[in-house]
Amino acid sequence: MTNRTLLQFFHWYTPGGGKLWGEVAEKAVSLGEMGITDVWLPPSYKGASGGASVGYDAYDLFDLGEFDQKGTVATKYGDRQGLEHAAKSLRDAQVRVIHDVVFDHKMGADDKERVTVQRVNDDNRNEKEGDPFEATAYTRFTFPARNGKYSKFVWDKMCFSGIDYVEDPDATGVFKILNEYGDGEWNQEVDEENGNFDYLMGSDVEFRNNAVYEELKYWGRWFAEQVPCDGFRLDATKHIPAWFFRDWVGHVRETVSSELFVVAEYWAPDMGALQAYLDKVDNQLMLFDAALQIRFSQASKAGGEFDLRTIFDGSLVSAMPDKAVTLVANHDTQPLQALEAAVEPWFAPLAYALILLREQGMPCVFYPDLYGAKYTDKGTDGEDYEIDMPIIEGLPQLIEARKRFANGPQTDIFDDPHAIAFVRHGTAEAPGCVVILANGPEASKTIELGADHAGKTFHDFLGHCGEDAVADDEGRVTVRVNGGSVSVWVPKEG
Numbered sequence: 001m002t003n004r005t006l007l008q009f010f011h012w013y014t015p016g017g018g019k020l021w022g023e024v025a026e027k028a029v030s031l032g033e034m035g036i037t038d039v040w041l042p043p044s045y046k047g048a049s050g051g052a053s054v055g056y057d058a059y060d061l062f063d064l065g066e067f068d069q070k071g072t073v074a075t076k077y078g079d080r081q082g083l084e085h086a087a088k089s090l091r092d093a094q095v096r097v098i099h100d101v102v103f104d105h106k107m108g109a110d111d112k113e114r115v116t117v118q119r120v121n122d123d124n125r126n127e128k129e130g131d132p133f134e135a136t137a138y139t140r141f142t143f144p145a146r147n148g149k150y151s152k153f154v155w156d157k158m159c160f161s162g163i164d165y166v167e168d169p170d171a172t173g174v175f176k177i178l179n180e181y182g183d184g185e186w187n188q189e190v191d192e193e194n195g196n197f198d199y200l201m202g203s204d205v206e207f208r209n210n211a212v213y214e215e216l217k218y219w220g221r222w223f224a225e226q227v228p229c230d231g232f233r234l235d236a237t238k239h240i241p242a243w244f245f246r247d248w249v250g251h252v253r254e255t256v257s258s259e260l261f262v263v264a265e266y267w268a269p270d271m272g273a274l275q276a277y278l279d280k281v282d283n284q285l286m287l288f289d290a291a292l293q294i295r296f297s298q299a300s301k302a303g304g305e306f307d308l309r310t311i312f313d314g315s316l317v318s319a320m321p322d323k324a325v326t327l328v329a330n331h332d333t334q335p336l337q338a339l340e341a342a343v344e345p346w347f348a349p350l351a352y353a354l355i356l357l358r359e360q361g362m363p364c365v366f367y368p369d370l371y372g373a374k375y376t377d378k379g380t381d382g383e384d385y386e387i388d389m390p391i392i393e394g395l396p397q398l399i400e401a402r403k404r405f406a407n408g409p410q411t412d413i414f415d416d417p418h419a420i421a422f423v424r425h426g427t428a429e430a431p432g433c434v435v436i437l438a439n440g441p442e443a444s445k446t447i448e449l450g451a452d453h454a455g456k457t458f459h460d461f462l463g464h465c466g467e468d469a470v471a472d473d474e475g476r477v478t479v480r481v482n483g484g485s486v487s488v489w490v491p492k493e494g
Contacts, residue, residue, distance in 0.1 A: 003402050005035055005356070006098065006263075006364040010042040010077075012054060012331040013375035013387075014367075018065075018074040021082035025089035032093035034396055035403030038261065039090055040098040040233050040364070044075065044083050048108025048202075051076055054331075056235065057202065058102040060143050061219050062150040064226065069145045070108060087228040096230035098261060099223070103216055103244075104236040106155060107202035109138035115157045117166060117175035118184060124195035125174060125186060132178055135166035139177070139203050150222060153215045155203075161187060162204040174199050181208040189280055191238035191266075191273065200239040207244045216244075217251050224256040231261030234285070238266050242280035249284045263287065263325045267332070267339060269294055271319055278323055289316040289324045289361065293341060296328055296354075300347030303484075304440040307417040311354065321360035328352055329366040335387045336377045346484055348392045349462075350437045353486045356402040357435050358422065359410040363402070370395055394462045398488070401461050405433035405490050419443035419481065434458070434479050437486040444480040451475045457492040468492060 009024055024039065031039065046063035047053025050070035055077075063069055065079035073079060078086075087097045115137045121127040141155035161182065163175050176199075178184050186198035187207060198204065207213060223229060232252075237245060245264065253260050262285040266277050269291040278287065292315040299306040317324035328351045332339040343351055348369060355363040367373070368389040376386050407430040413421040418440030426432030434447050449456075453475040457468050464487050471477040481487045 002037055003035075003406050004037045004362050005399060005402055006038040006040055006325065006362060007031065007036045007370070008040045008327075008330060008364055008366050010331065011334055011366065011368050011373055011389075012337055013334075013373065013377065014042070014054075014076070016051060016076045018051075018076070018078040018082065020076070021078035021086040024086035025082075028086075028089040028093040028095060031090075032095045035399045036095060036365070038096040038098050038230070041083075041086070041100065042077060043100045043102055043235075044077065044227075046070055046072075046075060055100065056102055057107040059106065059108040059141075060146065062222070063143070063146060067143075067145045067149075069143065084227050091228045096261065097228045098231045098233055098263075099227075099229055100235060101232045102235045103205060104200055104239045105202040105204050106141055106160075109140055109203060110142045110144060111140035112136045112138055112167070113140050113157055115139060115163070115166070116178040117163065118178055119171070120174050120176055122174050122194065125176075125197075125199060126195040128176075132184075133169070135171070135175075136168045137163045137166050137175075137177070137203075139163065141203075151215065151218070153211070155212075159206055159209055159212050160203045161206040161208075162199040164199075164201065177206075179206070181206050187241045189242040190240065191268065193238070197239050198241075200236055204239075207241055213244070213247075217248060220248065220252040221255050224252070229256070230259075231263075234262065234264040237264040237277070238268065242277055246281040246284065249281065253284075261286075266290075269314070271314060271316065274316055275320070278320070283323065286323050286325050286362065287316060288330070288364070289326045291315045292317055292324075292355075293327055293329070293333060293343075296343045296347065296351040297333075297341040299439065300342075300344035300351070304418060306439060308420045308437070308439055309414045309417055311420075317355075317361040324361040325364050326355035326361040327364040327366065328355065329369060330364070331366075334366075334368065334373075334389065336379055336385060345390055345392065347439070349394050349398070350439070350486045352392065352395055352398050353435055353437060353488065356398050357406045357424065357433065357488065359406075359424070365395070365399065394464075394486075397462055401433065401488050401490070405431055405461070405488070408432050413445060413447065416443070419445065421445050421447065421479070423447060423449070425449075431491050433461070434477070434489040435486065436479050436481040436489070438481045438483060441483040442481065443483075444478055446476055446478045449475045449477060453477070458489045459492045461488040461490045462486065 043055025
């Protein structure tokens with residue numbers, strides 16, 4: 001079976017103008033040939049900011065670029081026809097299609113209504129401040145342009161648990177909406193940051209409302225009928241009760257496909273929190289390995305002072321490899337974003353080798369690392385910054401190496417703080433490789449591959465080391481790596 005490799009085919013600053021779906025379709029064949037098996041697409045439905053929406057300000061889940069809402073028919077990425085063509089092109093290229101899902105909140109309400117709210121302490125949402133009061137809130141979503149097509153469901157104050165802005169009296173903050181759900185308390189089985197992390201932004205969805213629960217299950221079935229769908233990436237799951245996704249994932253697997261791939265964004269480096277969450281969702285999904293991504297960022301900034309033997313310490317992939325989606329960067333960690341934890345360009349090839357060529361985890365490649373990206377945005381200091389994310393040297397070759405050589409059992413040689421290696425021993429049908437990387441000066445290691453490799457010639461698939469390496473009569477081979485680099489030694493053809 002081909003090693004699965006996921007590509008996040010967008011970033012926070014992906015250019016607008018409805019061009020992305022066309023680019024997906026155009027690149028589908030080349031992605032499949034390279035070794036990409038799954039493509040994660042951005043949110044495909046209408047956001048509150050219309051054609052400028054990255055997609056996480058979810059407005060109408062049923063508008064896939066079909067209705068004139070929020071000032072546009074198409075989304076930032078294109079119209080519904082373009083989405084369908086992009087997804088079909090991926091499928092035709094034998095690439096699975098993974099869709100982004102934002103259930104936590106809605107934004108851009110169509111109407112206001114009177115609500116009763118209770119202000120809470122933003123640093124401890126379990127702590128109430130003052131008395132409940134009546135105010136006007138943007139909590140009614142009627143989607144007039146869609147006019148009931150696909151779903152007649154109207155979202156109102158009974159569908160939301162919290163809000164961050166009210167009028168008459170005007171106030172901002174975090175407000176618990178008081179209705180018949182939860183006895184004035186937030187949802188449970190959410191992350192414990194800020195006491196209770198139910199509230200994130202906008203009109204926060206109330207999952208205890210059974211009508212909401214059934215509508216979101218219906219949407220999952222409906223969406224999979226509209227466009228090719230092989231799985232979902234679930235947004236902001238720290239803020240959504242675990243019981244909801246335990247039920248929702250089971251429901252879509254039962255009604256759509258038992259093979260659906262599901263990965264959740266539960267961005268926490270604490271293994272205890274991740275294991276607890278996986279237990280609550282009956283281990284039905286995978287999680288992004290936030291701890292490993294942070295380690296990569298730290299290692300890239302520390303240079304030769306970082307002990308490479310510890311690179312996987314505290315990571316999800318080391319503790320629960322079958323539940324880990326490993327990554328070097330994503331749209332939240334890229335420069336100028338909320339979880340910024342950039343991996344320096346010199347270290348990025350090493351990090352990618354550590355997720356693409358190992359036996360454990362499912363790797364996710366980030367669009368700018370494969371194709372590059374340039375953008376301008378304001379930093380936290382209010383100043384404008386021009387960001388240039390360069391193409392990561394050798395990344396296409398590393399993806400190809402995963403496809404061709406990341407086979408068989410693995411042996412780690414983590415015996416030096418500045419130079420580590422691992423061996424994929426191959427199978428009877430497919431060759432393996434020896435991966436060596438260094439964050440200090442040039443290094444070499446003698447690897448015992450076994451007598452069946454005696455006399456075989458190896459070369460660096462990445463081309464960083466120009467010489468060949470020949471195994472001796474007992475199958476020992478000495479491989480080299482340049483300083484601050486990575487080499488992938490594979491059997492030489494011919």
